[in-house]
Amino acid sequence: MAETTPPEIVDSHCHLDFPDFADELPDVIARARAAGVTRMVTICTRLRAEPSVRAIAERFEGVYYAAGTHPMSAHEEPLIRTEDLVALAAHPKFVGIGETGLDYHYTAESKEIQQVSLRLHIEAAQETGLPLIIHTRGADEDTARILTEGMKAKPYGCVMHCFSSGAALARAALDLGFYLSMSGIATFPKSQELRDIFAAAPLDRILVETDSPYLAPPPHRGRRNEPAYTALTARIGAQVYGLDYADFAAHTRANFDRLFWKAKP
Structure with missing residues (x-):
């Protein structure tokens, strides 16, 4: 019987420059493509790492990148300059701003500088x-407030990466026209409340991601995550929306193309 080609899907957020993937990138990319993951966005979380992240995007077809200062690193890194991010955006494979955001779970003591950096x-x-790529944890109210203030000043696009916050922040983000990204967290058995939040969101605002090497979905939970496993998370997403996998993959791919317009084929 002839082999069937898996539906194409996009990993909207991964970290291919992390040491977890050292010396194995060609195999990781090959496994992703075999699983139907034809495009992925690798995220730079500290601007001093931007050259190495850019080099990965330049090396592999279908790999794009974004850069910013992760909120948990905001107190350790030089304060980012808007003009530096604007300059990076001239690169044809630079497709997003961030990840940025607020994290009060581990780094609440630096919340003032995090807020400055986010703005x-x-x-x-x-x-x-x-598009802006937002990480938020333990900071739902401040995140919603600052994102809303920014939108009132001048419109912009945004994805709530690895969304695992509450329903109020989901609604605030959706009301601003933003997107929610589903990670392996949504596949965990105890994440029914999170799956319910996604189920209440419009299908045309959903992306999928791995956040690899973190948050591997079952049956790989507890081990290294990689872009190929986007398909495993998306299969759960399809169940959440009552769709077959191919339909869900097509919807999330179209959503990605709309938001990450520079990475559209």
């Missing part, structure tokens, strides 16, 4: 037209 990233998204 600078928002300005870069507004100036470039590229």
Whole structure:
């Protein structure tokens, strides 16, 4: 019987420059493609790592990148400059701003500098037209407030990466026209409340991601995650929406193309 080609899907957020993938990138990319993951966005979380992240995107077809200062690193890194992000956006494979955001779970003591950094990233998204990539944990109210203030000043696109916050932040983000990204967290048995939040969201606002090497979905939970496993998370997403896998993959792919317009084929 002839082999069937898996439906194409996009991993909207991974970290291919992390040491977990050292010396194995060609195999990781090959496994992703075999699983139907034809495009992926690798995320730079500290600007000093941008050259190495860019080099990965330049090396592999279908790999794009974004850059910013992760909120948990905001107190350790030089304060980002909007003009530096705007300059990076000239690269044809630079497709997003961030990840940025607020994390009060582990780094609440640096919340003031996190908020300053987030606002600078928002300005870069507004100036470039590229989507903002938001990480938020334990900071739902401040995240919603700052994102809303930014939108009132000048519109911009945004994805709530690895969304695992509450229903109120989901609704605030959706009301702003933003997207929610489903990670392996949504596949965990105890994540029914999160799956319910996704089920209440419009299908045309959903992306999928791995956040690899973190948050591997079953049956790989507890081990290294990789872009190929986007398909495993998306299969759960299809169940959440009552769709077959191919339909869900097509919807999330179209959503990705709309938001990450520079990475559209």
